[in-house]
Amino acid sequence: MMTEKQTMKTVKTGLFYVGAVVLCVPPVFVFVWMIMTGLKTGVQNIAYPPEFIFTPTFENFRAVFQQHNFFRYLVNSFIIAGFATVISLVVGLPAAYSIAKYRQGKIGLIILVARMTPFVSYLLPWYIIFRRLNLIDTFSALIITHLIITLPMVIWLMVSFFEGMPSELEDAALIDGCSGLQSFLVIVLPLMRNGIATSAIISFIFSWNQFLFSLILSGPKTKTVPVAVYNFISYGKIDWAGIGAAATLIVLPVSVFAFFVRKTIVQGLTMGALKE
Amino acid sequence: MKTVSSAISRFIDRRQAFVFPAPAVITLSLIVIIPIAYNLYLAFNKWTIGLGQPRFIGLDNFIELLSDERVWNGVKVMIYFSGVSLSLEMVLGLCIALYFHRNFRGSEIVQAIYILPFAATPVAVALIWRIMLNPEIGVMNYLLRSIGLPGSLWVSHAHTVIPALVMVDVWKWTPMITLIVLAGLKSLPRVPYEAAQIDGASPFQTFWYITLPMIRPVLIAALMLRSLDNLKEFDMIYTITQGGPGISSETLYLYSYNVGFSFFKAGYGSALMVVVFLIVLVFNVVMNRMRLSAKNA
Numbered sequence: 001m002m003t004e005k006q007t008m009k010t011v012k013t014g015l016f017y018v019g020a021v022v023l024c025v026p027p028v029f030v031f032v033w034m035i036m037t038g039l040k041t042g043v044q045n046i047a048y049p050p051e052f053i054f055t056p057t058f059e060n061f062r063a064v065f066q067q068h069n070f071f072r073y074l075v076n077s078f079i080i081a082g083f084a085t086v087i088s089l090v091v092g093l094p095a096a097y098s099i100a101k102y103r104q105g106k107i108g109l110i111i112l113v114a115r116m117t118p119f120v121s122y123l124l125p126w127y128i129i130f131r132r133l134n135l136i137d138t139f140s141a142l143i144i145t146h147l148i149i150t151l152p153m154v155i156w157l158m159v160s161f162f163e164g165m166p167s168e169l170e171d172a173a174l175i176d177g178c179s180g181l182q183s184f185l186v187i188v189l190p191l192m193r194n195g196i197a198t199s200a201i202i203s204f205i206f207s208w209n210q211f212l213f214s215l216i217l218s219g220p221k222t223k224t225v226p227v228a229v230y231n232f233i234s235y236g237k238i239d240w241a242g243i244g245a246a247a248t249l250i251v252l253p254v255s256v257f258a259f260f261v262r263k264t265i266v267q268g269l270t271m272g273a274l275k276e
Numbered sequence: 277m278k279t280v281s282s283a284i285s286r287f288i289d290r291r292q293a294f295v296f297p298a299p300a301v302i303t304l305s306l307i308v309i310i311p312i313a314y315n316l317y318l319a320f321n322k323w324t325i326g327l328g329q330p331r332f333i334g335l336d337n338f339i340e341l342l343s344d345e346r347v348w349n350g351v352k353v354m355i356y357f358s359g360v361s362l363s364l365e366m367v368l369g370l371c372i373a374l375y376f377h378r379n380f381r382g383s384e385i386v387q388a389i390y391i392l393p394f395a396a397t398p399v400a401v402a403l404i405w406r407i408m409l410n411p412e413i414g415v416m417n418y419l420l421r422s423i424g425l426p427g428s429l430w431v432s433h434a435h436t437v438i439p440a441l442v443m444v445d446v447w448k449w450t451p452m453i454t455l456i457v458l459a460g461l462k463s464l465p466r467v468p469y470e471a472a473q474i475d476g477a478s479p480f481q482t483f484w485y486i487t488l489p490m491i492r493p494v495l496i497a498a499l500m501l502r503s504l505d506n507l508k509e510f511d512m513i514y515t516i517t518q519g520g521p522g523i524s525s526e527t528l529y530l531y532s533y534n535v536g537f538s539f540f541k542a543g544y545g546s547a548l549m550v551v552v553f554l555i556v557l558v559f560n561v562v563m564n565r566m567r568l569s570a571k572n573a
Contacts, residue, residue, distance in 0.1 A: 095300030125311035247400035258395030
């Protein structure tokens with residue numbers, strides 16, 4: 001015999017698991033559909049009713065690499081996201097440290113403006129400038145524009161990490177005769193390695209996902225993966241199978257990254273809005 | 277040599293508050309402030325890229341856009357799309373955050389799966405949605421029909437295109453609202469809840485009179501952050517409909533892009549971009565007022 005309290009508890013637990021299923025179905029369904037589209041043939045992809053059970057083929061993945069040169073685009077995206085992230089860290093870390101330590105809120109204002117301005121407002125001037133300098137379709141142009149997104153993000157994230165840092169160790173280093181720069185490089189940064197790793201991953205994801213800047217400023221030499229997958233529809237016929245394979249290749253790495261930083265990712269997006 | 281390096285080191289030490297942020301401030305000025313200034317300058321000029329030089333025309337661009345039908349269409353689409361998607365994301369995001377706030381066994385895994393869409397490359401998942409929403413062969417219509425409902429034209433018809441795009445936006449971005457609100461819920465003080473429990477308040481009363489007022493500033497902050505990207509939604513709409521059918525899903529932002537990069541009218545396009553910026557700015561200033569007054573209430 002179950003008591004009333006036990007029954008209530010069972011019902012509640014049951015409801016939680018119903019909720020869990022309801023929440024998991026939409027993301028899982030779309031992700032599974034993406035992978036399935038990549039594993040079906042072109043004919044299977046336009047069949048109606050849609051096929052749920054089929055013999056998977058890796059032909060599309062092979063075609064994406066061999067006919068569409070997808071490896072090149074993956075490397076391009078990797079180079080651009082990598083450089084944008086490293087530069088953001090080198091330039092952003094001391095700034096974030098200083099903002100946290102000396103409460104330099106005014107610098108935060110520039111970051112807010114950067115975040116609020118429509119990307120197109122940067123893109124048009126940059127397009128005109130880069131065209132004049134013959135820098136369209138160069139890595140420099142793409143890295144510079146991606147910094148508009150990654151640098152403010154790294155600074156804001158790191159400010160909140162630095163603010164949570166205990167100051168005793170740093171004080172001890174200063175007493176031991178370290179210079180300010182030494183203690184920053186030797187004491188502070190190693191202490192912050194988790195925060196730095198998180199910021200780097202978030203910055204990388206946002207650069208990797210960036211579409212608009214690359215759409216206009218990249219070309220055959222520097223095309224990034226979001227533009228490459230988009231181009232599967234712009235050449236007349238739509239290649240669903242190719243899109244499925246390419247989308248899988250683009251989305252899976254960032255999803256794995258995001259999994260590891262899901263606890264701190266919210267800080268990167270809220271940019272300190274929860275504090276004050 | 278040694279004295280030089282120690283002199284530099286001493287200079288950095290003395291002026292740390294100035295030296296440390298300097299590279300970032302210089303970089304941001306170059307990559308952010310200069311293009312914004314150039315954009316403003318162009319907004320007061322008439323210029324088609326590749327044809328002659330910019331010519332100063334004062335406010336003419338802004339006067340022209342008042343009588344441009346596509347501008348008004350863009351404003352209408354923007355209000356429709358953003359109004360519905362932001363409302364849905366806020367309500368769902370709050371409900372789901374409350375759900376996750378009660379830690380149950382396995383909630384970690386559920387949460388990890390639930391937030392999958394939000395880091396996914398927008399263009400890639402938007403293309404998958406485009407396949408799924410195809411009226412003839414798409415799996416969405418297949419699922420609807422298999423439970424006895426009629427299929428929809430989704431993004432292929434002017435009447436259904438915005439609701440369909442809203443659905444994709446809600447799918448992708450509700451997790452972000454959930455994460456922010458959940459962080460807010462976790463930071464709430466426990467004392468009022470203990471008092472409510474002693475007073476025998478019902479769960480709904482507890483939510484309505486304690487949680488909601490306390491969480492309001494965080495809700496508004498989440499709305500502000502989401503609106504920054506939502507009012508400037510580009511990747512998803514451009515990938516799925518390119519503003520179509522016709523111009524039925526062309527937001528003001530998308531139109532400003534088309535004017536700049538399809539018609540190459542840099543002056544007029546810049547004026548439109550300034551208007552988009554002002555809309556985002558005004559919305560956020562108003563929201564920030566609300567947030568601060570909710571905080572002090």
